[in-house]
Amino acid sequence: MKTEIKRIIERNLPLNVKYNLIDKSYTSLIDSIGCTCHNCGKLISNIATVRPENGKESYLIGFDCLETILINNNLLDGKSIEEFNKFKSNLPTFIKHSKQIKDNISEMNSKNLNKVVSIQFDLEDFKQWAKYGKSSYLTYYYILETGKKFNDNLRLKNKINIEDFINTFKSINNKINVQLN
Numbered sequence: 001m002k003t004e005i006k007r008i009i010e011r012n013l014p015l016n017v018k019y020n021l022i023d024k025s026y027t028s029l030i031d032s033i034g035c036t037c038h039n040c041g042k043l044i045s046n047i048a049t050v051r052p053e054n055g056k057e058s059y060l061i062g063f064d065c066l067e068t069i070l071i072n073n074n075l076l077d078g079k080s081i082e083e084f085n086k087f088k089s090n091l092p093t094f095i096k097h098s099k100q101i102k103d104n105i106s107e108m109n110s111k112n113l114n115k116v117v118s119i120q121f122d123l124e125d126f127k128q129w130a131k132y133g134k135s136s137y138l139t140y141y142y143i144l145e146t147g148k149k150f151n152d153n154l155r156l157k158n159k160i161n162i163e164d165f166i167n168t169f170k171s172i173n174n175k176i177n178v179q180l181n
């Protein structure tokens with residue numbers, strides 16, 4: 001089986017550092033003057049804001065470049081090409097779930113006096129269930145500053161690397177404390 005390997009090409013953003021995804025937004029190319037990707041210079045409508053792990057300045061980039069940056073984050077962790085391809089194919093799902101939880105937290109924090117301070121993932125439970133079938137639920141808990149917690153879950157394919165999901169989640173939800181058990 002031949003697998004497409006995205007070539008990691010360094011453009012304006014140096015690839016020797018990790019980047020956190022701060023925000024995602026959309027701007028219509030017709031209505032606005034438009035925005036160009038800080039990394040490759042292309043006109044972009046889907047805009048991701050990223051910031052180097054130890055940097056202050058943030059950059060606006062397109063989703064192609066976001067994919068490159070997140071895969072590069074993984075490569076910096078010393079992953080193999082196989083792991084990298086697997087990660088690439090699952091990345092849209094990881095981003096979707098991570099962004100959904102981020103939105104949920106923002107919504108809850110805007111309504112409640114008790115803020116969400118942590119998210120706790122039940123990895124052991126997922127790994128147990130992942131032995132059976134094709135997909136399993138990953139249970140997670142929103143933990144409030146009072147210590148009170150309530151749970152929710154999301155469905156993931158069993159074959160994914162759950163740690164890849166957690167790393168993507170941390171990159172997108174970089175302001176929230178993540179607990180694993």
Ligand SMILES: [Zn+2]
Nearest residue numbers: 037040062065
């Ligand atoms: Zn770009």
